[in-house]
C-alpha cells in the first residue's frame with residue numbers, strides 16, 4: 001500500500017510541505033501546520049482488517065510493532081523507515097477499573113488510563129518516539145540537523161532527552177529554573193542532554209526556543225511541531241482497543257499547552273473516518289484555576305481567547321498561559337461537545353490524595369482531572385452508569401514533594417482532608433500495639 005503523510009497549513013490556505021522539511025509554520029500565512037494522511041488509501045483496508053492487524057501486533061516482540069505507537073504505524077507516520085525508528089515500546093499502558101474510587105464518587109464504570117507508566121514516566125513518550133524517529137530519517141537523508149531541542153515544564157524534556165540519546169542525537173533542553181521537580185530535572189541530565197535552567201517561566205523558555213528554531217540546524221521538539229500529535233493520537237486508539245473497540249461516554253484529560261487534548265480528539269476522528277468506531281465520546285478538558293486560559297475562553301463560548309500569565313500551581317506541567325495548540329483544541333472540543341472546567345490548588349490536591357487512598361498514586365495534573373470529574377458528578381453531568389475514562393498523564397513518583405507537602409501538617413493551618421502523617425514513636429512493643437489499636441478502632 002502507498003500510505004502517505006505530509007504537513008498541511010491548518011489556516012485554510014492549504015499549502016503542503018513534506019514531513020522531512022524543517023518547518024513549523026506555513027510560509028504563506030504563518031499558520032500552524034498539521035499532519036495529514038492519505039485517508040483514501042487507509043480506507044482501502046476494512047475496519048475489521050485494521051482491528052485484527054492492531055490486535056496481532058499489540059504488545060508483541062516484533063520490532064517496532066509491539067510498541068503501542070508503532071503498532072499503529074500506518075495511522076501515525078507511515079513514511080518513516082523501520083530502520084530509523086527509535087522506540088522504547090511506549091504505549092500499551094494499563095487501563096484499569098477504579099472500582100473503589102468510582103464507588104465513592106457514585107460511578108460504576110470509572111477507568112484510569114495510566115499514561116505515566118511509560119519509559120520516562122509521562123505520556124510525552126508517545127509523541128517523542130515519532131518526532132525523534134523523523135529526525136533520524138531526516139539526518140539519514142542527509143539533512144543538516146545538529147541537535148534537537150525543546151522548552152519544557154519537565155516531562156517533554158525528559159522524554160526528548162531519552163529518545164535523543166537512544167538515537168545518538170544531541171539534545172538541548174530549556175527549563176524554567178526551580179519550576180520543575182528534582183526527578184524531572186535529573187532525567188535529561190542523566191541522559192546527557194545540554195540542560196539549561198533559565199531565570200523565567202515556561203512561556204519565557206518557549207520564546208527563546210522559538211527564536212532558536214529559526215536556525216534550521218536545531219530541530220524544535222515542542223508541540224508546535226505537530227509530528228508529536230501523531231504519536232499521542234494513539235491514546236484514543238489504544239483506549240478503544242482495550243475496550244474491545246467500544247467507545248466510552250466521557251474522557252477527562254488535563255490540559256496545558258493543549259496538544260494532548262487535540263491529539264485525543266484527532267485519534268477518535270481518524271477511527272471514525274476509517275469506520276472502526278461509529279460514535280464519538282464527549283471530552284472534558286481540566287485546567288488548574290491558576291493557569292486557565294482555555295477555561296476563560298470556554299466561558300465566552302470560545303468566541304474569545306486571551307493569553308494570560310500563568311500563576312504558580314502545583315500542577316507544574318500545565319502551568320501555561322499561552323497554549324500553542326489553542327485553536328486545535330477549541331476545534332476538537334466543539335466537535336466532541338466538550339466542556340472545560342478548572343480546579344483550585346486545594347481541590348486538585350484533595351482529589352489526588354482521595355484517589356490515592358483507593359490505591360492510586362496520582363500526579364497533580366491527574367489530580368486536576370479527578371477534581372473536575374468530582375464536580376461533573378456533583379452537577380450530574382455524568383451519570384452513574386456512564387463509562388468514564390480519566391487520562392492520568394504522569395507517574396506520581398515524579399512529583400514526591402507534592403505528596404510529601406500534602407501529608408505534612410503546618411502549625412496554625414487546618415490539616416488537609418486526607419492527611420495521613422507518619423507517627424514517630426519509641427521502638428517499644430506496647431507503644432506500637434497501642435498505636436495500631438487506636439488506628440484500627442478509629
Ligand SMILES: *Cc1c(COP(=O)(O)O)cnc(C)c1O
Pocket residue numbers: 122123124155156223254255256257258259260261317318363365393394
Ligand atoms: C505535558 C503534560 C500535560 C499537558 O499536556 P498538554 O499537551 O501540554 O496540554 C499534562 N500533564 C502532564 C504530566 C504533562 O507532562
Ligand SMILES: [Zn+2]
Pocket residue numbers: 009010011012013014015026027028029030031
Ligand atoms: Zn498557510
